Amino acid sequence: MGLMQRFTTIVKAKASKALDKAEDPRETLDYSYEKQLEMLQKVRRGVADVATSKKRLELQSTKLEQSVTKLDGQARTAIGQGREDLARVALERKKGIQLQLQSLDQQREQLQGEQDKLVAAEQKLTAKVEAFRSQKETIKAQYTAAEAQVKIGEAVTGVSEEMADVGLAVERAQNKTETMRARAGAIDELIDTGALTDITDGRDSIDRELEQLTVSSGVDDELAALKRELGPGSPPQGEIGTGEAAKEKE
């Protein structure tokens, strides 16, 4: 005995639960048809949900890729300023983000796979539902009540199983998107707290240090230029300061 028997039992149970037998077997046909249309809606919503989640992952990837470019630039600037320590920090962050990017890529691929499956399920179910719709009218018109009962039993059993199958595919896609959503939320949080260097903020600790370096070296340059301009022998009065302070010194 293998796993097949257990799967069969589970799916049959799901299929029979999906089916609510009416008094008049002809009503069962209509009821089942309504259920099929509902299931089609459900599959279509599933496809849309997966597409939305995929889009979110793509937006995050773009953001992270921008961070990588930025950190790369920062590392170069830091090396130019002789600050290997800062460059190392930038490169370490870059590596961390690149790892996140790889995992986002894998998740995106998984979601794409689910989306493809759901789209295929939707197409198959659409064809099934259409075939069922035309058959149910034939059954209703051509068979006596007793004959119809048998025919309807078969058709409805078949289609209920189909719906249980599609329902499982939708459930599976939903589980996957929920997991992805949780992960995407965690990455958003990391971006928000600046742990991944939020590029929308535009400034991070590396930026600030580099800026300070630029500022202080700029001040040094200007100071040197001023000294050259005013000459080394300038009297103390020439210094910037209040007259009072200068007088007191004298």
Added chain:
Amino acid sequence: MIVRILGVGQFRLDEVHHAAANAVDERVQAAYDAEDEAAFHAAVEELAALIQRDGTPLPVEEFVGSDAVVPGPDTTLEEAHQLLSPEGLIPG
């Protein structure tokens, strides 16, 4: 007999191939019991491939219940657990 591969569809399978499918199914069960993800993956994939190769797909306008249902070719151990757990019985 008629076999449904979850997520794929229904196939008509003759007795000889049914026996072959049962043999692979036993390996699916063994891998499931051993919690061996790689072996489970290989076995469900083989089972689905065998049914698709040796069976005849049921036409869209045919509505019949299946005699057997097998997991889809990319079913993970975790998904199988979920499906076969008592909560798996509640229709989604």
